[in-house]
Ligand code: ADP
């Protein structure tokens with residue numbers, strides 16, 4: 327058979343590139359929301375309100391009381407790789423904020439209708455801007471794309487509407503709004519437990535009752551009680567582990583041997599970012615196996631601080647996964663400490679029943 331002639335190689339159009347990149351970062355509404363929560367926390371907010379319509383596909387809105395955005399920065403806010411958090415590549419090794427690549431708002435603007443209302447404390451009014459494909463856009467045909475002054479409190483409100491409106495295949499992949507809403511509640515719940523000093527609420531548009539509601543002054547156990555119920559909150563023990571050699575510290579709250587549920591709940595934060603780690607989850611489950619009845623699973627909230635230069639946060643577009651050095655050693659130390667805590671609780675109980 328004759329070889330086919332080579333096809334010529336051409337650069338993709340920029341808008342195609344941007345849409346592909348956006349689809350990798352924002353796979354489901356919850357990923358957009360996670361970025362927006364992290365931005366609000368980075369901005370020093372102490373109150374976060376989330377409103378959702380149709381599992382976030384119709385509307386995702388988050389209102390914060392953080393430092394706001396300068397009006398002068400609004401024109402480049404949603405351009406790719408514009409950020410106030412990272413200047414040099416080396417900064418990635420010492421990054422203290424959640425965001426760092428300036429990709430989230432840009433991505434969202436390529437696959438949704440996005441508008442931002444923001445006010446710094448120096449500004450006498452709030453400004454509202456609409457975005458499409460990374461740039462300021464006019465809200466309606468014939469209107470100016472310039473940000474407009476409006477009344478508003480200090481802080482920022484981000485409104486994302488019609489997510490994936492221009493990616494029909496992705497849009498069709500979502501079968502159930504309530505499934506997406508459940509993922510959103512789970513994510514808001516995670517940050518509600520972790521972010522002490524910050525109040526959270528999350529509800530469906532038009533609802534009077536909230537799916538999540540945590541006051542700013544609630545302590546960690548009360549936060550867990552609000553989100554996961556008293557049955558768990560009444561059976562928690564504090565966990566602390568650290569090791570200088572591996573450059574890490576771990577704090578958290580874990581269920582004792584009195585508690586067990588059908589599935590493991592692991593709220594895992596590494597350097598204040600909610601992440602998944604199948605390796606940590608598996609080891610924690612194995613550690614609990616000797617303490618819980620067969621088929622029983624634990625609850626664990628673990629917050630790890632690992633020296634930034636030992637962590638690579640840049641392995642995954644969604645930053646859902648992070649890699650760090652000496653993972654096995656660190657996991658072993660944490661699980662030893664879990665074992666310690668659980669056996670301490672056990673002995674004190676058997677001691678009490680004896681006397
Ligand atoms: P990154 O968080 O990686 O910097 P984003 O696209 O998420 O990139 O945000 C771009 C910039 O917009 C941020 O660096 C920050 O300066 C500003 N910003 C975004 N959300 C907020 C917010 N809620 N409050 C204040 N500033 C914000």
Ligand code: MG
Pocket residue numbers: 361364365424425426428430
């Ligand atoms: Mg960000």
